[in-house]
Amino acid sequence: MSVAKRTTAWLAMLALWGAGIVGAKADVVPPRAVTARSFADLTALALAAPIVVRATVIKAERLRPRDAPDVTAGMARVLVTATTTAAVAAPDTVPPRLTLLTDVAVDAKGRPPKLSGDDVMLFVRPGATLGEVALVAAQAIVPWTPAVDATVRSVLTAARRGDVPVITGVTSAFRVPGSVPGEAESQFFLATQGGKPVSLVVLTRPGAARRLTIATGDVIDDAAQPVVKDTLLWYRLACGLPSRLPATLAAPGDVADDYRFVLSNLGPCGRTF
Structure with missing residues (x-):
């Protein structure tokens, strides 16, 4: 399927979720320099996401402007493909390959960051078809580190026990x-x-x-x-x-x-x- 056709399908799916944490537009990933997440940020993401996975980005295709007319100046919309490394939380089996739309900040020359090869933690919800997912928030792509992994797992373990009330x-x-x-x-x-x-x-x-x-x-x-x-x-x-x-x-x-x-x-x- 072409990027344009996949984009149309994605935007239709995201529009249905417009009232949730995920907006009708693609989620925005902050500039690469702003990637560290606080404990509270990671906790909020972990509690909001029905699916949490460690994954490796294998491809990030930039959409043409005509396929993403609502992108904010200074940003680019990309279709990210990632392979699942480990499922941290999921209601069912996680597909080995995931795709998602997101907006990323471009550099001074208008180029998006090179995401391929990045080891990341994804906080997502399922899409309309197998393998399609959507970020639960704009900040829901987090660089994976052992510390991030340990934090998220400890939070989810505590949440599953159900003994810490809101x-x-x-x-x-x-x-x-x-x-x-x-x-x-x-x-x-x-x-x-x-x-x-x-x-x-x-x-x-x-x-x-x-x-x-x-x-x-x-x-x-x-x-x-x-x-x-x-x-x-x-x-x-x-x-x-x-x-x-x-x-x-x-x-x-x-x-x-x-x-x-x-x-x-x-x-x-x-x-x-």
């Missing part, structure tokens, strides 16, 4: 004085998809640094654990908690200060798209 907000907060002057404990009860109980605890003791722990059951006790950075739990907290307590909670100043400590302790989400 955080949607804070439902209540209060602070309890301790048994000695200067000691206190603030508790923040979180709203989650599915209603799984999750609470954050900030413990303040004289002469010691404040400590943040999380409890994922109905009872808050000494079994509460610190939040480990760059895990699915950390991602859902750092990227899901509001930037301030809801005004409806009418939290006193010390509780609000402890909540700011929570956000500072978690650090920024780091998601770039």
